[in-house]
């Protein structure tokens with residue numbers, strides 16, 4: 001029995017399609033690199049709602065708490081848009097994040113050289129880009145109370161609350177500083193301290209944590225709107241960006257397009273260390289269930305495959321194997337093998353989701 005346990009939650013739309021390719025990659029590492037995984041699979045999102053009337057059963061939640069890492073495809077889709085908020089597919093994902101206390105969401109945006117001409121920005125702006133957005137994932141306006149839609153003065157009012165405790169800010173700031181030390185040693189913190197009290201506290205706490213324990217790391221602050229502008233103007237000025245749940249959601253989609261496609265961007269959501277020293281962890285692509293292309297073999301599996309690479313690095317202490325996988329993906333792209341989201345390039349070879357998986361495995365083989 002392997003001591004590496006993985007729970008796979010393919011989810012909805014293109015989730016199961018891209019996860020099929022990841023399953024083959026996982027099997028390859030077991031067969032060829034002696035990295036065996038005990039893999040179990042379960043339902044989440046709309047798929048779980050269809051089977052059980054809830055986007056995440058208690059049994060699946062309990063299983064997620066036990067394993068070394070969870071790998072999730074994507075949730076959601078038009079079929080579920082009219083459902084009550086409490087059972088929407090997205091609630092399944094939010095429950096996993098909240099109950100596993102995955103407060104640090106790492107969203108790297110790296111521009112592979114082969115894709116530098118594919119970004120909507122100029123090559124010189126994105127070539128060589130390597131930034132890491134650390135998004136706070138378990139608090140802020142996503143979870144703050146009170147919330148709801150209610151009647152007031154004869155009309156409906158929609159309410160959400162942005163709320164952060166200093167402990168919540170401090171722990172995600174620490175995660176960002178620790179990461180920066182292993183990268184370019186620079187952190188830029190983004191909030192709206194000019195208009196929001198929670199932003200004022202955010203800036204104060206990040207500054208305090210920095211002064212107390214991370215004075216060797218270069219720290220700067222930016223208002224999040226200006227940060228969005230700077231990310232498109234000259235993204236290479238950044239190393240690690242730390243920001244709240246909602247700003248991080250927006251800024252990471254923006255950063256995805258710097259790299260060429262949402263189909264390329266992986267993520268890791270990390271919590272506190274478990275008894276075995278591994279962090280509680282969930283890995284997932286940044287993209288959603290892509291209903292417009294689901295079921296057609298068009299989805300780019302790279303974001304999900306690269307999310308597994310992050311699992312190798314952050315959960316299984318296999319950084320070299322993670323690099324092997326990342327380089328395999330990079331070589332496939334360099335050969336011009338592309339899914340439709342990246343195809344608008346001269347001389348490119350169109351590939352289906354499966355063919356992209358085949359090509360990555362062929363490059364893994366070639367790396368031996």
Ligand code: NAD
Nearest residue numbers: 074075076077262263286287288289290292293299300341
């Ligand atoms: P989306 O990411 O699903 O799609 C946005 C666009 O990017 C679409 O044109 C899609 O075809 C394209 N795209 C996304 N991933 C791709 C891939 N791997 N390969 C090729 N093209 C890709 O976002 P959306 O359309 O705003 O949301 C659709 C559903 O997904 C919604 O229900 C939303 O709530 C959900 N969603 C889920 C997650 C998640 O599970 N983590 C994240 C974002 C959105």
Ligand code: IPM
Nearest residue numbers: 076090091093094249286288
């Ligand atoms: C993401 C998604 C999720 C979010 C949704 C699906 C709950 O957009 O992971 O970026 O808003 O966090």
Ligand code: MN
Nearest residue numbers: 249250253286
């Ligand atoms: Mn998002």
